[in-house]
Amino acid sequence: MMNLRASVCHRQRVVTIGLLLFTFVAAFCASPANAAAHLMELTNVPFFDDVINPKHDRLTLVFFHTPWCTSCRQFYQSYKSIANAFGVKDVSDKIYVTRVDVNALPDIGRRYNIVKFPTFMLFGNFEGSPVEFKDYRDVDTIVEFVKKYMPKLDAFEPSMLAKVGGEL
Numbered sequence: 605m606m607n608l609r610a611s612v613c614h615r616q617r618v619v620t621i622g623l624l625l626f627t628f629v630a631a632f633c634a635s636p637a638n639a640a641a642h643l644m645e646l647t648n649v650p651f652f653d654d655v656i657n658p659k660h661d662r663l664t665l666v667f668f669h670t671p672w673c674t675s676c677r678q679f680y681q682s683y684k685s686i687a688n689a690f691g692v693k694d695v696s697d698k699i700y701v702t703r704v705d706v707n708a709l710p711d712i713g714r715r716y717n718i719v720k721f722p723t724f725m726l727f728g729n730f731e732g733s734p735v736e737f738k739d740y741r742d743v744d745t746i747v748e749f750v751k752k753y754m755p756k757l758d759a760f761e762p763s764m765l766a767k768v769g770g771e772l
Contacts (some may be wrong), residue, residue: 642700643687652712655735656727657698663728663753664700665746672706673721682743689747699750726753 644766646652656664667683669676687701704715706721716725716734724737724746730753739745 611643611686635747642697643684644700644702646702646704647708649709649711652704652709655702658727658729658733661729662698662700663726664702665750666727666734667701667703668706668713668716668718668721668723668725669703670705670721672707676722678742679722682741682746685743686746686750690745697744698754724749726750728753 644655646655656666665686667676667679669679673675683701683703690699690701691725706718712718722741724741725734726737726749727734735753737746737749739749
């Protein structure tokens with residue numbers, strides 16, 4: 605009887621230690637220093653409208669794509685790299701990097717006259733929003749494009765741009 609009780613106690617300790625270890629690893633991975641900018645797929649019109657709403661003091665880079673577009677599929681890894689570039693502390697809450705499948709949400713594609721893929725647009729609370737990105741589509745060029753609009757945020761601090769590697 606004593607061995608059974610000791611065995612149960614040992615299993616409980618192992619489970620408790622495992623849960624503590626899992627919690628520690630999950631908290632470390634979710635910390636702002638290791639997080640990417642908000643990276644999300646916008647899957648319906650109300651969600652899209654809420655994310656790009658200018659009342660939020662943030663920039664939203666939208667990657668318009670389709671499943672049949674080979675260039676879009678090839679660019680997906682770069683899309684994640686763009687989010688990682690803005691995943692530094694104090695910046696990740698100010699920039700969302702999102703995707704919209706125009707086949708699934710054709711109303712949004714029509715609203716912004718999206719006819720070529722991939723298309724990038726930057727939304728925010730600034731004059732002229734949204735702005736279509738029309739330059740060479742690589743990570744560095746797109747990151748530089750977004751950084752030009754960061755000072756237009758009300759809550760912008762110069763240290764934010766420096767963390768992303770920019771200059772004032």
